[in-house]
Amino acid sequence: MAIRESLRELGLQLSLLNRQVGAHLELKDVDLDCLDLVNAHGPLTPTALARRAGLHPATLTGVLDRLERGGWVVRERDPADRRAVQVRAVRERNAELLGLFAGMNASLDRICDGYDQAELDLLAGFLRRTGDAGAEAVSELAGEDASRRPRSR
Incomplete structure (x- = not known):
C-alpha cells in the first residue's frame, strides 16, 4: 500500500534528520x-x-x-508537592534546536501552501490517528494497557 510505504519512508527520513540534529547538539x-x-x-x-x-527509570x-x-x-521541585520532582525544558535553548529544524520547517510550510484548509484538516486528522496507532502499537509491544497510554495532542 502506497500510504504505508510513504509513512515508512517519512519515518526513516525523520529519524535520519533527528540523528543529524542530535549529532550537531551532541545529544x-x-x-x-x-x-x-x-x-x-x-x-x-x-x-x-x-x-x-x-x-x-534507571535509563532515564x-x-x-x-x-x-x-x-x-x-x-525542579513540584510547587504542589515539594517531595516530587518535575523535569522542565530550558526554553532559552529552543532557538538553537529550532534553528537546526528550520530547513525542514520551511519545506513543510511550502508543501502545506499547496493545500486548502479542508485538505490540511484531513491530513492533520490522518496523521494524528496514525500517531495514536503508533502509540498503541508501542504499548502493546511493551506489554502495557493501551488505554493508559497518553494520546497525541
Whole structure:
C-alpha cells in the first residue's frame, strides 16, 4: 500500500534528520526524544517521562543527567508537592534546536501552501490517528494497557 510505504519512508527520513540534529547538539537519539517529549508535554515527572519514552527509570536518570549537564532541562521541585520532582525544558535553548529544524520547517510550510484548509484538516486528522496507532502499537509491544497510554495532542 502506497500510504504505508510513504509513512515508512517519512519515518526513516525523520529519524535520519533527528540523528543529524542530535549529532550537531551532541545529544544521543534517546536524549533528543526525551527533550522533545518534555518540550511537548512538560513539565513532567521523571516517572511520567519514562513512561512516555518507554524507558526504564534507571535509563532515564542517565538521559536526564546528560540533558541537565547540557543545559537543556532542569529538575525542579513540584510547587504542589515539594517531595516530587518535575523535569522542565530550558526554553532559552529552543532557538538553537529550532534553528537546526528550520530547513525542514520551511519545506513543510511550502508543501502545506499547496493545500486548502479542508485538505490540511484531513491530513492533520490522518496523521494524528496514525500517531495514536503508533502509540498503541508501542504499548502493546511493551506489554502495557493501551488505554493508559497518553494520546497525541
